[in-house]
Amino acid sequence: AQSVTQLGSHVSVSEGALVLLRCNYSSSVPPYLFWYVQYPNQGLQLLLKYTTGATLVKGINGFEAEFKKSETSFHLTKPSAHMSDAAEYFCAVSASSFSGYSTLTFGKGTMLLVSP
Amino acid sequence: SAVISQKPSRDICQRGTSLTIQCQVDSQVTMMFWYRQQPGQSLTLIATANQGSEATYESGFVIDKFPISRPNLTFSTLTVSNMSPEDSSIYLCSVELQGSGYTFGSGTRLTVV
Numbered sequence: 164a165q166s167v168t169q170l171g172s173h174v175s176v177s178e179g180a181l182v183l184l185r186c187n188y189s190s191s192v193p194p195y196l197f198w199y200v201q202y203p204n205q206g207l208q209l210l211l212k213y214t215t216g217a218t219l220v221k222g223i224n225g226f227e228a229e230f231k232k233s234e235t236s237f238h239l240t241k242p243s244a245h246m247s248d249a250a251e252y253f254c255a256v257s258a259s260s261f262s263g264y265s266t267l268t269f270g271k272g273t274m275l276l277v278s279p
Numbered sequence: 280s281a282v283i284s285q286k287p288s289r290d291i292c293q294r295g296t297s298l299t300i301q302c303q304v305d306s307q308v309t310m311m312f313w314y315r316q317q318p319g320q321s322l323t324l325i326a327t328a329n330q331g332s333e334a335t336y337e338s339g340f341v342i343d344k345f346p347i348s349r350p351n352l353t354f355s356t357l358t359v360s361n362m363s364p365e366d367s368s369i370y371l372c373s374v375e376l377q378g379s380g381y382t383f384g385s386g387t388r389l390t391v392v
Contacts, residue, residue, distance in 0.1 A: 197380060206285075206371055206385035207322075253321060266312055267373075267381055269321040 165190045165256045169270035177278050182241040184273050186228075186254035189235060195257035196237040197267065198228055202250045210252075213237065224248070249277045281306045281376050285384030292362055292391050299358045300387045302372035307352035313345070316369040316386070325370075328355045362391045 170185040188194055195214050199207040211222025218230040228239045237254060251274050255267040284303040292298050302311060310329050314322040325345055328334040334347040348356045359366050369386045376382065 199383075204388070207383040209280075209380055209382070212380050265375075266324050266327065267322075269323075271321045 165194065165268050167254050167256050167268055167270035169252075169254050169273050171273055172271065173274045173276060175276040175278065176244045178246055179243050182226075182239070182244045182248065182275065184239040184252050184254075184275065186237045186239065186270060187235050188237060188254070188256045190256055196228075196230060197255040197257070198222065198226070198237075198239050199253045199255060200224075200250045201253065201272075207253065210239070244275075244277050246277050246279065249275055251275070280380070281308065281374050281382045283372060283374065283382055283384040285372055285387060287387055288385060289388040290390070292389065294363050294391055296362055297358055297360045298362065298389060299356050300370055300372075302355045302357070302384055304353045304374055306374075306376060308374040308376065309352070310375065311349065311355045312373040312375075312381075313347065313355075313357045314371045314373060314383075316371065318367065322371065325357070359389065362389075364391045367391045 166189045168187045197212045198210040200210050201207050210226050211220045213220045213230045221227045226241045228237050230237050251272045253272045254270040257265050282305040286301050312327055313325040315325050316322045324337050325340045326334045326336040328347050328349040330349045330352050344360055346358045367390050369388050371386045372384045373381050
């Protein structure tokens with residue numbers, strides 16, 4: 164079974180600082196990996212995804228993530244945080260559910276706090 | 280990517296009652312997924328709804344509590360039955376489109392009092 168671990172339930176950065184949100188996964192098969200963002204009182208928005216090919220994936224809003232198979236990691240980064248980046252971020256791996264369909268297994272989420 | 284309309288966006292319900300949540304997609308999709316996000320928690324898959332067949336429920340979820348309908352390729356409903364305060368959560372529907380990944384509705388924020 165697949166699983167996702169996000170290190171740190173809360174991460175605080177100053178505006179303009181580097182954002183690093185950590186995600187490690189376990190999977191018995193080559194994984195598809197995703198990062199989603201959830202703004203307050205809203206649904207989930209896809210930031211980026213890795214399926215195959217280039218291991219450095221660029222997403223929306225200046226975010227990127229690198230798939231490192233040897234480290235089973237898919238950390239999310241952004242060079243310079245904006246106040247508008249404050250939200251909850253979820254890492255997810257595509258997994259086979261009980262039903263047999265391919266669905267998403269989510270990490271517990273990391274709340275990003277950005278201070279002026 | 281698909282556009283998903285989910286309603287209601289929020290509701291406050293009395294315990295013992297039921298609420299039906301609707302999910303409309305602007306594209307035809309084979310499978311639709313229903314998730315629950317309890318307060319301060321991550322998302323947990325409730326069930327997978329395939330048009331023309333019974334929904335398939337994940338461990339810990341049963342049809343009597345969360346009946347699902349899937350009458351066509353663009354629409355599904357999830358009912359939360361005989362609600363208790365423990366059912367207070369955000370409920371989200373999701374679809375997967377080839378090449379676009381998984382798209383989520385904006386969620387239904389349910390409070391049971």
